[in-house]
Amino acid sequence: MTEMTEVPALELAALMCSRVCHDVISPVGAIVNGLEVLAEDDDEEMRAHAIKLITDSAAQASAKLQFARLAFGAAGSAGAEIDLADARAVIEAMTAGDRVKIVWEAPAANMGKDYVKLLLNMVLIGMAAVPRGGEVVVKIEGEISAPTILVRSIGQAARIPDETSRFLHGPDTEAFLDARAAQPYFTGAVARSLGLDIEAGMEGEDFAIVAKPKG
DSSP: OOOBOOOOHHHHHHHHHHHHHHHHHHHHHHHHHHHHHHHHOOOHHHHHHHHHHHHHHHHHHHHHHHHHHHHTSOOSSTTOEEEHHHHHHHHHHHTTTSSEEEEEEOOSOEEEHHHHHHHHHHHHHHHHTOTTOEEEEEEEESOTTSOEEEEEEESTTOOOOHHHHHHTTOOBTTOOOOHHHHHHHHHHHHHHHTTEEEEEEEETTEEEEEEEEOO
16 A cells, blocks of 8 residues: 655645636636627527626526635634525535435534535535436534535436545545645645545445544
């Protein structure tokens, strides 16, 4: 077995910034295209289409940025808690119009921001596990101060995302970490910082990723 390594903080920060830019560049580009149509085209039908494109793309970009703020950023002060209703809202906004349906089975409560960060990143992995669409079930069990977080993906051709199987527990010395693989690595790093065990794998035809207190 090859030696596991930790990614330097500056490199990980750069990779996560690249990930966020990749997520928002498409809707932002669509907004630019729509504005160009409004500036150059007098056809009312084309202008109506451009306005709808701008409106939809702006909403999508906003949803992705709000999700990224909680999932990757430093939202709130040290030790802050986040309402799980807010976490649910940003997940559902980010997945609106997507082929993935979120099934929320978490309590009404406030949870530590780093646990929420972990939850949102686990949802991203759960979505990647059903590329043809399906359901992503989110559960939180046990004490809210030290919860067990379970994300189960149900759908046609559900699978373990390759980057998750390779990087969730940290890259080895022979692995190359890029912006796409940085997210599952970051997920594992957050879990480790909270003292949680995190595992991902297939359970029958479903994919599941679970983080729970050690012992």
